[in-house]
Amino acid sequence: MAVIAFLEIEGGELKKSSQEVAAYASALAKQVGEEGVGVVAEDVSSVPSFGLSKVVKVSSCTDAKACAEALAKIAEEQSASLVVLPHSTFAESVSAILSIKLEASAVTNVIGFPETAGSFVVKKGIYSGKAFTKVTLNGAKKVLTLKKNSFGVGEAGADLTVEANGATGSADSRITVTGEEKAQGDILLPEADLVVSAGRGLKGPENWGMVEDLAKVLGAATACSKPVSDADWRPHHEHVGQTGVKISPNLYIAIGISGSIQHLAGVSSSKTIVVINTDPEAPFFKAADYGIIGDAFEVVPRLVEALK
Amino acid sequence: MKILVCITHVPDTTSKISFSGDALNKDGLQFIIGPYDDYALARAIELKEQHGGTVTVLNVGTAETDQIIRKALAIGADDAVRIDAEPTGSFFVAKQIAEYAKDKGFDLILMGRESIDFNGGLVHGMVGELLGLPVVTPVMRMDVDGGKAKMEKEIDGGKQQVEAELPLVAGCQEPIAEWKIPSMRGIMSARSKPLEVIPPVGVDTKVAFSAFEEPAPRKGCTFVDAGNEKELVDLLRNEAKVI
Ligand SMILES: Cc1cc2nc3c(=O)[nH]c(=O)nc-3n(C[C@H](O)[C@H](O)[C@H](O)COP(=O)(O)OP(=O)(O)OC[C@H]3O[C@@H](n4cnc5c(N)ncnc54)[C@H](O)[C@@H]3O)c2cc1C
Numbered sequence: 001m002a003v004i005a006f007l008e009i010e011g012g013e014l015k016k017s018s019q020e021v022a023a024y025a026s027a028l029a030k031q032v033g034e035e036g037v038g039v040v041a042e043d044v045s046s047v048p049s050f051g052l053s054k055v056v057k058v059s060s061c062t063d064a065k066a067c068a069e070a071l072a073k074i075a076e077e078q079s080a081s082l083v084v085l086p087h088s089t090f091a092e093s094v095s096a097i098l099s100i101k102l103e104a105s106a107v108t109n110v111i112g113f114p115e116t117a118g119s120f121v122v123k124k125g126i127y128s129g130k131a132f133t134k135v136t137l138n139g140a141k142k143v144l145t146l147k148k149n150s151f152g153v154g155e156a157g158a159d160l161t162v163e164a165n166g167a168t169g170s171a172d173s174r175i176t177v178t179g180e181e182k183a184q185g186d187i188l189l190p191e192a193d194l195v196v197s198a199g200r201g202l203k204g205p206e207n208w209g210m211v212e213d214l215a216k217v218l219g220a221a222t223a224c225s226k227p228v229s230d231a232d233w234r235p236h237h238e239h240v241g242q243t244g245v246k247i248s249p250n251l252y253i254a255i256g257i258s259g260s261i262q263h264l265a266g267v268s269s270s271k272t273i274v275v276i277n278t279d280p281e282a283p284f285f286k287a288a289d290y291g292i293i294g295d296a297f298e299v300v301p302r303l304v305e306a307l308k
Numbered sequence: 309m310k311i312l313v314c315i316t317h318v319p320d321t322t323s324k325i326s327f328s329g330d331a332l333n334k335d336g337l338q339f340i341i342g343p344y345d346d347y348a349l350a351r352a353i354e355l356k357e358q359h360g361g362t363v364t365v366l367n368v369g370t371a372e373t374d375q376i377i378r379k380a381l382a383i384g385a386d387d388a389v390r391i392d393a394e395p396t397g398s399f400f401v402a403k404q405i406a407e408y409a410k411d412k413g414f415d416l417i418l419m420g421r422e423s424i425d426f427n428g429g430l431v432h433g434m435v436g437e438l439l440g441l442p443v444v445t446p447v448m449r450m451d452v453d454g455g456k457a458k459m460e461k462e463i464d465g466g467k468q469q470v471e472a473e474l475p476l477v478a479g480c481q482e483p484i485a486e487w488k489i490p491s492m493r494g495i496m497s498a499r500s501k502p503l504e505v506i507p508p509v510g511v512d513t514k515v516a517f518s519a520f521e522e523p524a525p526r527k528g529c530t531f532v533d534a535g536n537e538k539e540l541v542d543l544l545r546n547e548a549k550v551i
Contacts, residue, residue: 064433064443088464093445096433099399105514106398108429126426126520130325133426134519138512174442175472178458182466190464194551218551236448236483237462242321242424243343243482251550262321265424268523272548274540275529285529290543294534303537307551 002037002078003029005052006071006085006094009042016191017086019050019153021146024113025084026051027154031116037078040162041067049157056165064090068097069169075102075141077167087145088190095143105139111150128242128265148190149248149271189238192221195249195270197240199225199263201256201277201296205233210300211255217307223247225257241266255296259284276300309361309452309474310412311352314405314419314431315380316342316395317373321424327520341376343487344420348478350485352418353384355452361415362386368395368404374503381498382490388501393508397515398426402434407509410439414475416457421446421479426517432479442472445479 005025007018014022026036026049036052041061049055058070071094075083083098085091087109099106107122111132115121120137122144189195196215202208208222215222222238229239240247242262252270256277257263264287267273275288276299285291292299319325320338327333341349352363365380367373368391377388391404409417417439422429436443448467449460458471459478490498532540544551 068437089446089462090464092429093433093443096398096430097437097443099430100434100437106430107515109427124427127319127323127325128321128424128427129523130323131327132521132523133517136516136518137514138516139514172442172472174476175444175470177468177470179469180463180466181468182463188465230483237466251544251548265321272544272550273526274544287526288529289526289548290540291529291531292534292537292540293531299534299537302535303540306537306541 001034002080003032003034004071004075004078004080004083005036005038006083006091007038007040007047007055008086008088008091009040009044010188012044014047015086016153016193017088017146017148019048019156020148020151021084021086022050022052023154024146024151027113028082028084035078037074037080039071039074044162046159046161049160050154051157052160054163055160056163058165058167058169060168060171063171063175064093064097066169066171067094068101070167071098072101073167073169074165081140082142082144085143085145087147091145095145099143102141102143103139104141104143105137106143107135107137108145109147110144111147113151125269129246129268130265147248149193149250183237187219187221189221189223189245190247192247193249194218194220194251195223195247196220196253196255197223197225197257197267198228198255198296199257200227207297208234210297210304213304214253214300217304220251225263254284255300257284258282259287309355309359309416310414311356311361311363311416311418312366312409312412312414313345313349313352313363313380313385314366314417315345315349315376316420316423316425317367317369317376318342318423318425326522330518330520332520339372339376341380342420342423344422344424344481346420346487347482347484348418348420348480349380349383349385350488351450351480352416353488354485355416355450359452364389366391366405366408368393368401368508370394377503378498379490381501381503382494383488384494386501388503390503390505391508392505397513397517398428398430399434399515400511400513402431402438403511404508405431405435406438408506409435416474417441417477418480421481429479432477436477439477442476443478444470444472444476446481447478448481448484450478450480450484
């Protein structure tokens, strides 16, 4: 019996969200007296254990279908009743297909540890962060995706050598990838612990230099409001909110963003929120932990200096 | 080309969400077509305008959703189907859609990347797997050329261009199209367009939602004077401990 953790690698290392998945799966495995088994798809020779007892590598996991097939085989081989995945765009697609293959109960964006006495109950955010619900998973098998920054990573533990595993899946031959553009060298927004974000208050794309400076001194990712990406001031994948990326970093700094309910829907689960806005009545201050009422064009450069 | 667009019935994005016991408090809430589904619908109608064919909208819901289905017809869908059931979970809904669509010969089954009520994001993947069709999500651009769809989709930290054979299932998001507003003529003609109501198939839902709660309020905002940014840095380091 085992709990399976699907782990994503970026630049040869476990992504932060996957470290959390590993810690979560191994804590859960311990609680129910099973083994925590990690599954990676990329080439990597060893990973920190985070309490898992082994990590296996599946080959040819090139799309969501192939990955779901390989995971289903491993789940069967290990008689696993539970598969935990990070809540990335890719893993979300994998989880849907996997849940059908395993005839499992599936819940995405789970927050925190489940209740396992009697029924298996998890908590998740609904209405785009405006409420929470508890979900009972009735199926004998279960597939969960874990919301980032909702559990913590704990101790990294000793390195585990990644074992080869024969399980493979076949990619969907009806889909051909013809091109790809990835932000290079930047900190990926969904993975970032610190995020600096700016809105229409910045008046034009030429004023983003100070936002990037602030992000740089902090080691933060950059984000923006919807009107900003709609106007092509910033790339679409930086847009956070109801219809954009949903993030839950430790720190979210909002500069010249009014704090509309749709914007808040994507950022309200950030641990700490700082708002910089000229308007003392900006709704964002009501959702903030720290605020500066002032002109971003003066405040942000001073903040950069103060951080240096 | 035959296009199916699956739409959700969700509270307007500005709604304040509250619960009475274990049910959503619907007093004063205005319900809309899910914003992501609305993008899918808008693109479906554009594709129909370019290539001919039909757009059918489908909703799994009770009679209260007829109002948004009529809106979808007013925007330009040709006909509609409501599967008469409370949508009690991703698998339940996916199974209803797959059962309906399996022998209808749709070239495209479009829907939003996720619903904005339960934020599951699973239905398109499940429908694709149940029907044995390719699934592409979240799709930001889509053009159809011959028997193929050329698409751009979001990937973690970037985007990818893909081509896929029809039929296929796609989860959609902006900027695939601009939301469409019904015209007066559209609203008039929507009244006479067919809306078929069919019973659901029996499905083991596999999940049960209960115990709704609202997020704990934040502790309130501590203001720092402009010019005193050092103090903010100090608070972030030593009080919030986030940097
Ligand atoms: C269905 C739907 C979905 C939506 N989804 C999203 C979403 O996902 N994400 C999103 O962001 N929006 C979304 N929106 C749009 C949302 O309603 C707001 O219009 C948007 O968030 C406003 O962006 P903003 O705060 O950048 O701009 P504004 O509301 O124009 O605010 C600009 C702010 O900058 C301040 N400001 C001006 N000058 C300065 C200065 N010099 N220094 C400091 N502050 C200054 C102003 O006081 C103001 O508060 C959605 C809307 C709808 C209807």
